[in-house]
Structures are given as C-alpha cells and as structure tokens.
Amino acid sequence: MTSSTTATLRPAAGQAANVQLKYRSQAVAKPYFMAAIGLFVGQIIFGLVMGLQYVIGDFLFPEIPFNVARMVHTNLLIVWLLFGFMGAGYYLIPEESERELHSPKLAMIAFWVFLVAGALTIVGYLAVPYATLARITGNDFLPTMGREFLEQPTITKAGIVVVALTFLYNLSMTVLKGRKTTISMVMMLGLWGLAIFFLFSFYNPHNLVLDKYFWWWVVHLWVEGVWELIMGAMLAFVLVKVTGVDREVVEKWLYVIIAMTLITGIIGTGHHYFWIGTPGYWQVFGSAFSALEPIPFFMMTMFAFNMVNKRRREHPNKAAVLWALGTGVMSFLGAGVWGFLHTLAPVNYLTHGTQITASHGHMAFYGAYAMVVITMISYAMPLLRGREANSNRSQVVEMWSFWLMTIAMVFITLFLTAAGILQVWMQRMGDHPLSFMATQDQLSFFYWLREAAGVVFFAGLLLYIVSFFVRGDARD
Amino acid sequence: MQTKDLAAGTVRTVPGDLAMWFFILAELAVFGLFFAIYGVVRARQPALFAAGQAGLSRLSALGNTLLLIAGSGTMAAAVQDFAAGRSRRGTRWLLATLLCGGGFLLLKGAEFGGHLAAGITLSSNDFWMFYLALAGFHYLHVVLGMVIIAAVYRAARQGRYDAANHAGVETAAAYWHMVDLVWLVLFALVYVAR
Amino acid sequence: MSTRFTKSTARNIFYGGAVFFFLLFVALTFDTVQALPKRDNRANLTEQVVRGKKLWETNNCIGCHTLLGEGAYFAPELGNVYQRRGPDFIKAWIKAQPTGVPGRRQMPNFHLTDSQLDDLVAFLKYSSEINTNHWPPNIEG
The missing domain is CATH 1.10.760.10 (Cytochrome c-like domain)
Structure with missing residues (x-):
C-alpha cells in the first residue's frame, strides 16, 4: 500500500490518541454515525411491519396500527438522516476549516439531547394513542401535529430547532475562525437552509390550502433543495479525499451542480401545487421546471464517475468509493428518473397519491440521502476507529451489503411501480373504476413481492452492521 | 484569443465561461418547455388565444424587439473592442447595452402596467396566464442580464479587462444574447403568429 | 486555449441563480396567496x-x-x-x-x-x- 499514506498523517495538536484524525474533535462524529445506523435499523423494521400490513391487514392490530408504524418509519428516516448530516458536519467542517471544532462538549450534549428527545418521541408514538400524545405534549397551545412527516409533538419540534441551532452555532464558529472552502460553505448553506425551512413546520393555518402550500416549504425545499446542497458537499468531500483529484476541479463542479439543483428545484416545488387548490398556472411552472430536475442528478452521477476515473491515488477504502458511485447512480434513478416519470401535470393527474409516488419516494430517499450518509460513514468510520480503511474481509462484507440493499431497493421500486400502474389503471381509468379497497386487493401479489424485497434489504442492512465487526488483517 | 484559436484551426471553445453555458442551456430548456406547452394549449383553444393576442400591442413589441437587437449589437461591439484592446470604447458600448435594456424595461413595463390596470392577472384565463408567465419570466431575465452587465461595466471602469483577459465580458454577452434569442421566439410566437 | 471554466463564475451563477429563482418563487407565492380566496x-x-x-x-x-x-x-x-x-x-x-x-x-x-x-x-x-x-x-x- 504505497499511496495510502498521504491523506491522514498530520497529527492533531497535543497528544493525539488517533493518528488517523487530523483534528481530535472530529471524533464527536462517531456517536452520531452509530446512532444513525441504529435508527436506520428501526426504520426498516417498521417498514417491514407496514409491508406486511399491506397484505395482512390486521397484522399487529390494534397494538401497532398502520398510521403509527408509518409515522415511526418516516420519522426514524428523517431523524437518522439528520444524525448522519450532523455527524458529517462535525467530521468534515473541522477538517475543511483546519482547526478543532469550536466546542466538542456542546456537540456531545446536543447528541444526547437529540437522541433522548427522538427516543421519547418514538416511545410516545408507540405507547399512547396519538390524540393522547397531542394532549399531554400541549399541542393545543401551538397545534402543529398530525401533518405528514411533521407528526412530532410541538415540543419535539422546538427541541429539534434548539439542537439544530447549537449544531449550527458550533459549526459556524468553527468555519468563521478557520479556512473557508467551497465544500464547507455549501455544507453550511445547506444546513442553515435546513434549519430555516423547518421553521415553516410551526405554521399551521386553519385554511387547508395554505397549510398544504407552506407544508411543502419544509418538505420540498428540504429534499429537492437544501438537502441536495448537503448531499453535494458530502459527496464532494469524500471524492476529494478518496480520489486525490484537485480540489479546485471538484469544487467548481460542485457549484455548477448545486446551481442547477436550485435553478430547477425551487420553482420545481410547483409540481406539488397541481391539485391542492392552488392556481392552474402551477401546472405549467411545476411541469417545466421539475422536468429539468433530473439534470443536476445526472451531472452528479457523471461528476462522481469522472472524478473516480481521474483519480490520482488508490485509496484503500474501496467500499467508500463504491458507495459514492452508488449514490450518484441511485439518486439519478430514484430522484431523477422516477421523479420525472410522474412530474408532468397530465401524468400526475392520474398518478397523484398512488403507489407510483411511494415507489419514487423509496428509491429517491435511499439513493440520494441514505446512500450519501452511508458513503460518509463508510469513509469516516474506519478513520474514526483509528485505521485508514477496514480490512479486505470487512470491505468485502460491506460491498455485499451495498449490493444487497441497492438491488433490493431497485426491486422494491419496480414492484411498487407495477402496483402503482395497475392501481391507476383499475381505479382511475376506464368507465367502471374499482373502489380503492377493491383495487388494493388486486395488487396484493406485488405487495408480497415488495415485502420479500424488503426482507432482502433488511438482510443487507444487517450485513452492513456485521461488516463493522469483521476483523481480518489490517490491510490485504 | 478565441478568434486566434479558431483561425489557427486548433481547439474550438465556447466564448466566455463554461459555467455560464450550463446556466444558458438550462434556461433555454425551461423556455423551450414553456413554448412547447404554450403551443399545445393554444392549439386546443385557438379562439381564446386569437382574442387574447388581438389585445396585445404589436407596435410596442416591435419597438422592444428593435431595442433588444440593438442591445445585442452593442454588446457584440463591446466584446470586439475589449478583444482589440480598446477598453474605453468597449466600456461605452456596455453602457449603450444597458440603455437598450433599460428602454426595453420601460416600454415593456408600460405594457404590463396597462394589463394590470385592466385587471388582468395570471388567473384571468389560459392565454393571459401564458402571456404573463412567459413575458414576465423573460422580463426578469432582462433584469438579471442587466445586473450581470452592470457588474461587468463596473469592473470595466475599474480597468479589470484587457485584450488578454476579458472573459467576463464574453460571459455576460453570452447570457445577454440568450435573453435576446428567447425574446425573438416569444415575439414570433405570442405577438406575430396568429 | 482550453475551455475556460472558473470556480468564481460557477459560484456567481450558483448564488445569482439561487437568489433569482427564489425571488421568482416568492413572487409566484404572493400571486398565489392573492388568488386563493376564489379557490x-x-x-x-x-x-x-x-x-x-x-x-x-x-x-x-x-x-x-x-x-x-x-x-x-x-x-x-x-x-x-x-x-x-x-x-x-x-x-x-x-x-x-x-x-x-x-x-x-x-x-x-x-x-x-x-x-x-x-x-x-x-x-x-x-x-x-x-x-x-x-x-x-x-x-x-
């Protein structure tokens, strides 16, 4: 391993316990990453429960009704991705800024606050009826609960804001006092945007149309806006590290890609404003702009492959490179292609609120956000554990987990797409449409297949965790 | 440099900065989709669109077209002068371009003011929705183009461009020509084609 | 001369484009809020x-x-x-x-x-x- 000694050998000031870390305070990222993976497991377990409820309707009823399982499934997803983003922030901002984190202690306090608040919220979902949870958490004072993805009690939302602010304060102080790079600026812009747009979750007007309109300011401007900045920065950071390509090249492409993201994505919000009471012109604006949303994802894919092809070093962490390339491909397929499939108003008229939406949601979230967080973890975790890369055996296991999860997700998406097409055909087209439930009965074959693919995904996830415990020789 | 390369038959490159060309292509794609959707909807409601188009002033639009074509001409002249090292003259051409753009904004603004006074909004009907969306969106692009040219003008006054280094002027020119091009299509499609 | 492609231009386009389209989004939002009472x-x-x-x-x-x-x-x-x-x-x-x-x-x-x-x-x-x-x-x- 000749070329593997370059990146990480400058020791931190003072007596560094871990020679792989440039700055000791980067170590706070480790618990964040571990929490992220733990919550990911929880998310998938509840996904499997829901998948079964789709075909065995009374499974776990009344203990875990579907709405509770779904709330846990989606909220765990958001929370584990936030843990991943925060861990990534704590890891990459000190390294980019070339200085220790402003306050590692604050980062650890925020970690425990966030973890405990998150766990209590999930326990609340599972332990008491939702209406009771709303009452005991004082939802009456500022009603924000009961809207998709924003089901958290108002006090949990306030807690998220507090944690986000300490996190942003900590990182911003670090950046301000240190070197300012494109990667750190884009990361910070994305994270600040994340916090700012979350504030719209506190706005819950009685008017349903206004409620829905600004609900999307959280949801869309997160996942098709500022989160893509975070994703781009994380991917760029890992690519700089593992390919050794000139930072200047990576950074200018990063700017072009995220420029395309916001140029298409901001007005692209309009593709959610077709049928919720908003004026008809959104069908034109939404269709035209969101039709171009695949472009930045395509560029990101090309970017990742180009950088790896032009690599100036052979980084020993092959698994991280695989995840980085996978992120490019899967985000393009999931967010780009599957998003485009139903983004034009005349198509969306038929597919809106069907399994087509679900299929897109699954692959897009996995391909863009789950995978970029795993890319970061895959790159940083060995370093946090004191080695440049995991042993070959461990990496082989990790790559198996990559393929199992990714292929399983492709099949989940395909089966849900098939279900969605049939649903549209039976329920919304023709002179004798079936009712919703009669249609659902017809789709159970595909729901079974989706559940089977989900089990494979879960196996892949377990294998991913196993890869952390596979030893083997330090290198090859 | 650009022309020298071409003359020498070496590498063909785009004028200005490649990053701007990504932006230009995205903008053209958006406008292209808008125009295509306009065409489809117009074909379905020919009477409505004919009535709406009859209510537009071709004279004002013709004036705007001439202003933008003149603006493209002055911008091209500016690029040539900077390339030839005549920075002072080039700077004056930039100012002339800004004046052409300003004339467009005034004339088109007066037209919009008339619509507004007549109570026309994006929600009036399909024709006015498309007309206001397309023309308004383009109007904002003229504003953006002028902001870019104003920035270049400021840099030029500070003497930051010369024959060897005037990519900023070329980059701004590329964007400005795109804005002009979109207007020509818009003019033909919305004002002329009946 | 190879194609010119600078980070500063890319950065300017990112910030300019983001502000431009966000302002457009705000303007459309304003129009939508005005139009909603009828819908x-x-x-x-x-x-x-x-x-x-x-x-x-x-x-x-x-x-x-x-x-x-x-x-x-x-x-x-x-x-x-x-x-x-x-x-x-x-x-x-x-x-x-x-x-x-x-x-x-x-x-x-x-x-x-x-x-x-x-x-x-x-x-x-x-x-x-x-x-x-x-x-x-x-x-x-």
Missing part, C-alpha cells in the same frame, strides 16, 4: 371546520389516508369522500371501526363523540369543495 373555499371555513381539522390532525388520519392526494396510500382518498359516501355513512363508518374482519386492513376506533363526528364531517365537506383543478379523476379518488 380555497374559505367562505365555508367555519369554527366547526376548524375543530374538524384539528380532530383530523390529532388522530393522525393522514397516516393511512390521503387528503387531496397527499398522505399515506394505505386507505382511501378522503378529499372527495363527502360526495362519495355522504355524511351519514361517514359517521356510521367511523363509529363501527374496527371491523375486526380477519386479514382485512383495520381502522382504529377513535372514540369520537357525536359532535366531534359532525366537526370532522364538516371539515371533510369543506375540503371537498376546494377547487382542485378537477382532481381526482373520478369519484373513487
């Missing part, structure tokens, strides 16, 4: 509807159903359920849950009072009269 059925947004919306939220109905196509896809669309089923059926149905039929999807019983059921139905009626550009395609939602 969003706010004339019928009574106290009862407000209470119904809160019941809708605090019982997490969106966790299974869709409303104007948004939500979970496990149970029927309710944006047009008022037209599809009518007020009496809706109330009777909610009271009769869960059906307990083996293997069928189950809806919990939320123990709503009669006046709460009226509130919820009022909310669903209000929702069903929002101008949604003719969505859903048919009564089945």
Whole structure:
C-alpha cells in the first residue's frame, strides 16, 4: 500500500490518541454515525411491519396500527438522516476549516439531547394513542401535529430547532475562525437552509390550502433543495479525499451542480401545487421546471464517475468509493428518473397519491440521502476507529451489503411501480373504476413481492452492521 | 484569443465561461418547455388565444424587439473592442447595452402596467396566464442580464479587462444574447403568429 | 486555449441563480396567496371546520389516508369522500371501526363523540369543495 499514506498523517495538536484524525474533535462524529445506523435499523423494521400490513391487514392490530408504524418509519428516516448530516458536519467542517471544532462538549450534549428527545418521541408514538400524545405534549397551545412527516409533538419540534441551532452555532464558529472552502460553505448553506425551512413546520393555518402550500416549504425545499446542497458537499468531500483529484476541479463542479439543483428545484416545488387548490398556472411552472430536475442528478452521477476515473491515488477504502458511485447512480434513478416519470401535470393527474409516488419516494430517499450518509460513514468510520480503511474481509462484507440493499431497493421500486400502474389503471381509468379497497386487493401479489424485497434489504442492512465487526488483517 | 484559436484551426471553445453555458442551456430548456406547452394549449383553444393576442400591442413589441437587437449589437461591439484592446470604447458600448435594456424595461413595463390596470392577472384565463408567465419570466431575465452587465461595466471602469483577459465580458454577452434569442421566439410566437 | 471554466463564475451563477429563482418563487407565492380566496373555499371555513381539522390532525388520519392526494396510500382518498359516501355513512363508518374482519386492513376506533363526528364531517365537506383543478379523476379518488 504505497499511496495510502498521504491523506491522514498530520497529527492533531497535543497528544493525539488517533493518528488517523487530523483534528481530535472530529471524533464527536462517531456517536452520531452509530446512532444513525441504529435508527436506520428501526426504520426498516417498521417498514417491514407496514409491508406486511399491506397484505395482512390486521397484522399487529390494534397494538401497532398502520398510521403509527408509518409515522415511526418516516420519522426514524428523517431523524437518522439528520444524525448522519450532523455527524458529517462535525467530521468534515473541522477538517475543511483546519482547526478543532469550536466546542466538542456542546456537540456531545446536543447528541444526547437529540437522541433522548427522538427516543421519547418514538416511545410516545408507540405507547399512547396519538390524540393522547397531542394532549399531554400541549399541542393545543401551538397545534402543529398530525401533518405528514411533521407528526412530532410541538415540543419535539422546538427541541429539534434548539439542537439544530447549537449544531449550527458550533459549526459556524468553527468555519468563521478557520479556512473557508467551497465544500464547507455549501455544507453550511445547506444546513442553515435546513434549519430555516423547518421553521415553516410551526405554521399551521386553519385554511387547508395554505397549510398544504407552506407544508411543502419544509418538505420540498428540504429534499429537492437544501438537502441536495448537503448531499453535494458530502459527496464532494469524500471524492476529494478518496480520489486525490484537485480540489479546485471538484469544487467548481460542485457549484455548477448545486446551481442547477436550485435553478430547477425551487420553482420545481410547483409540481406539488397541481391539485391542492392552488392556481392552474402551477401546472405549467411545476411541469417545466421539475422536468429539468433530473439534470443536476445526472451531472452528479457523471461528476462522481469522472472524478473516480481521474483519480490520482488508490485509496484503500474501496467500499467508500463504491458507495459514492452508488449514490450518484441511485439518486439519478430514484430522484431523477422516477421523479420525472410522474412530474408532468397530465401524468400526475392520474398518478397523484398512488403507489407510483411511494415507489419514487423509496428509491429517491435511499439513493440520494441514505446512500450519501452511508458513503460518509463508510469513509469516516474506519478513520474514526483509528485505521485508514477496514480490512479486505470487512470491505468485502460491506460491498455485499451495498449490493444487497441497492438491488433490493431497485426491486422494491419496480414492484411498487407495477402496483402503482395497475392501481391507476383499475381505479382511475376506464368507465367502471374499482373502489380503492377493491383495487388494493388486486395488487396484493406485488405487495408480497415488495415485502420479500424488503426482507432482502433488511438482510443487507444487517450485513452492513456485521461488516463493522469483521476483523481480518489490517490491510490485504 | 478565441478568434486566434479558431483561425489557427486548433481547439474550438465556447466564448466566455463554461459555467455560464450550463446556466444558458438550462434556461433555454425551461423556455423551450414553456413554448412547447404554450403551443399545445393554444392549439386546443385557438379562439381564446386569437382574442387574447388581438389585445396585445404589436407596435410596442416591435419597438422592444428593435431595442433588444440593438442591445445585442452593442454588446457584440463591446466584446470586439475589449478583444482589440480598446477598453474605453468597449466600456461605452456596455453602457449603450444597458440603455437598450433599460428602454426595453420601460416600454415593456408600460405594457404590463396597462394589463394590470385592466385587471388582468395570471388567473384571468389560459392565454393571459401564458402571456404573463412567459413575458414576465423573460422580463426578469432582462433584469438579471442587466445586473450581470452592470457588474461587468463596473469592473470595466475599474480597468479589470484587457485584450488578454476579458472573459467576463464574453460571459455576460453570452447570457445577454440568450435573453435576446428567447425574446425573438416569444415575439414570433405570442405577438406575430396568429 | 482550453475551455475556460472558473470556480468564481460557477459560484456567481450558483448564488445569482439561487437568489433569482427564489425571488421568482416568492413572487409566484404572493400571486398565489392573492388568488386563493376564489379557490380555497374559505367562505365555508367555519369554527366547526376548524375543530374538524384539528380532530383530523390529532388522530393522525393522514397516516393511512390521503387528503387531496397527499398522505399515506394505505386507505382511501378522503378529499372527495363527502360526495362519495355522504355524511351519514361517514359517521356510521367511523363509529363501527374496527371491523375486526380477519386479514382485512383495520381502522382504529377513535372514540369520537357525536359532535366531534359532525366537526370532522364538516371539515371533510369543506375540503371537498376546494377547487382542485378537477382532481381526482373520478369519484373513487
């Protein structure tokens, strides 16, 4: 391993316990990453429960009704991705800024606050009826609960804001006092945007149309806006590290890609404003702009492959490179292609609120956000554990987990797409449409297949965790 | 440099900065989709669109077209002068371009003011929705183009461009020509084609 | 000379483009808010509807159903359920849950009072009269 000694050998000031870390305070990222993976497991377990409820309707009823399982499934997803983003922030901002984190202690306090608040919220979902949870958490004072993805009690939302602010304060102080790079600026812009747009979750007007309109300011401007900045920065950071390509090249492409993201994505919000009471012109604006949303994802894919092809070093962490390339491909397929499939108003008229939406949601979230967080973890975790890369055996296991999860997700998406097409055909087209439930009965074959693919995904996830415990020789 | 390369038959490159060309292509794609959707909807409601188009002033639009074509001409002249090292003259051409753009904004603004006074909004009907969306969106692009040219003008006054280094002027020119091009299509499609 | 491609231009386009399109988005939002009174059925947004919306939220109905196509896809669309089923059926149905039929999807019983059921139905009626550009395609939602 000749070329593997370059990146990480400058020791931190003072007596560094871990020679792989440039700055000791980067170590706070480790618990964040571990929490992220733990919550990911929880998310998938509840996904499997829901998948079964789709075909065995009374499974776990009344203990875990579907709405509770779904709330846990989606909220765990958001929370584990936030843990991943925060861990990534704590890891990459000190390294980019070339200085220790402003306050590692604050980062650890925020970690425990966030973890405990998150766990209590999930326990609340599972332990008491939702209406009771709303009452005991004082939802009456500022009603924000009961809207998709924003089901958290108002006090949990306030807690998220507090944690986000300490996190942003900590990182911003670090950046301000240190070197300012494109990667750190884009990361910070994305994270600040994340916090700012979350504030719209506190706005819950009685008017349903206004409620829905600004609900999307959280949801869309997160996942098709500022989160893509975070994703781009994380991917760029890992690519700089593992390919050794000139930072200047990576950074200018990063700017072009995220420029395309916001140029298409901001007005692209309009593709959610077709049928919720908003004026008809959104069908034109939404269709035209969101039709171009695949472009930045395509560029990101090309970017990742180009950088790896032009690599100036052979980084020993092959698994991280695989995840980085996978992120490019899967985000393009999931967010780009599957998003485009139903983004034009005349198509969306038929597919809106069907399994087509679900299929897109699954692959897009996995391909863009789950995978970029795993890319970061895959790159940083060995370093946090004191080695440049995991042993070959461990990496082989990790790559198996990559393929199992990714292929399983492709099949989940395909089966849900098939279900969605049939649903549209039976329920919304023709002179004798079936009712919703009669249609659902017809789709159970595909729901079974989706559940089977989900089990494979879960196996892949377990294998991913196993890869952390596979030893083997330090290198090859 | 650009022309020298071409003359020498070496590498063909785009004028200005490649990053701007990504932006230009995205903008053209958006406008292209808008125009295509306009065409489809117009074909379905020919009477409505004919009535709406009859209510537009071709004279004002013709004036705007001439202003933008003149603006493209002055911008091209500016690029040539900077390339030839005549920075002072080039700077004056930039100012002339800004004046052409300003004339467009005034004339088109007066037209919009008339619509507004007549109570026309994006929600009036399909024709006015498309007309206001397309023309308004383009109007904002003229504003953006002028902001870019104003920035270049400021840099030029500070003497930051010369024959060897005037990519900023070329980059701004590329964007400005795109804005002009979109207007020509818009003019033909919305004002002329009946 | 190779193609010129600088980070500073890319950066300027990113910031300029983001600001430009965000301002456009804000302008369209302003226009939308102006246009909504004619579309969003706010004339019928009574106290009862407000209470119904809160019941809708605090019982997490969106966790299974869709409303104007948004939500979970496990149970029927309710944006047009008022037209599809009518007020009496809706109330009777909610009271009769869960059906307990083996293997069928189950809806919990939320123990709503009669006046709460009226509130919820009022909310669903209000929702069903929002101008949604003719969505859903048919009564089945």
